[in-house]
Amino acid sequence: MRRYLFLLLLVGCGGSPKEEASTPPQRGPQQMRMEPHTGPPKGHEDKVSVERHRLYRLQGLPEEYAGRTNPYEPTPELIKRGEEIYKQHCETCHGEDGKGDGPTASGLDPKPSDLSFIMTRRIATDEYLFWTISEGGKPIKSAMPAYKDILSEKDRWAVILYLRDRFGP
Numbered sequence: 001m002r003r004y005l006f007l008l009l010l011v012g013c014g015g016s017p018k019e020e021a022s023t024p025p026q027r028g029p030q031q032m033r034m035e036p037h038t039g040p041p042k043g044h045e046d047k048v049s050v051e052r053h054r055l056y057r058l059q060g061l062p063e064e065y066a067g068r069t070n071p072y073e074p075t076p077e078l079i080k081r082g083e084e085i086y087k088q089h090c091e092t093c094h095g096e097d098g099k100g101d102g103p104t105a106s107g108l109d110p111k112p113s114d115l116s117f118i119m120t121r122r123i124a125t126d127e128y129l130f131w132t133i134s135e136g137g138k139p140i141k142s143a144m145p146a147y148k149d150i151l152s153e154k155d156r157w158a159v160i161l162y163l164r165d166r167f168g169p
């Protein structure tokens, strides 16, 4: 009986150091949630490019993209141009309504982001979008093509104007 009690005590004590040990790792993610560009809110992880957000948050952008802002006004002509580019180059993966469900999307890992969602988030700055479209999936090894050799700078900014016009807040 005594031995049994002793065992019970041991088991009882075993629990608490374990709990303490598991506390510190939880602090990391909680602190990160306080930083700007904190990534997707809970429940929306499947709509956004989690790896890309992590890279942007931790490393910032290469010099040639950091701080870039759209030099073009959102004129109807340029938005129209952006729409044409979207249909020609982006829709196949990101889908007609930007949901990330175009015909080429299935089987991709990571999958194409839901642009209708991402364009409402704080992370969708000009520099972030311009870098993403220019360099594509290279920095995180995704299937997204790099458009810096395919589209002129003006066309890349035009598609950003279109995305803001259609999906922006």
Ligand code: HEC
Binding pocket: 047, 048, 049, 050, 052, 053, 085, 086, 089, 090, 091, 092, 093, 094, 104, 108, 110, 111, 112, 113, 114, 115, 118, 129, 132, 133, 136, 137, 140, 142, 143, 144, 145, 147, 159
């Ligand atoms: C071959 C498929 C494919 C094509 C075509 C494509 N993308 Fe993507 N895109 C992806 C994938 C996969 C991701 C998620 C991984 C990543 O961030 O690279 C993504 C991510 C993005 C993101 C980041 C969104 C976020 O979650 O932060 C933006 C913005 C974006 N794409 C815009 C575009 C635009 C604009 C075009 C057309 C000029 C385009 N994409 C063409 C596959 C594609």
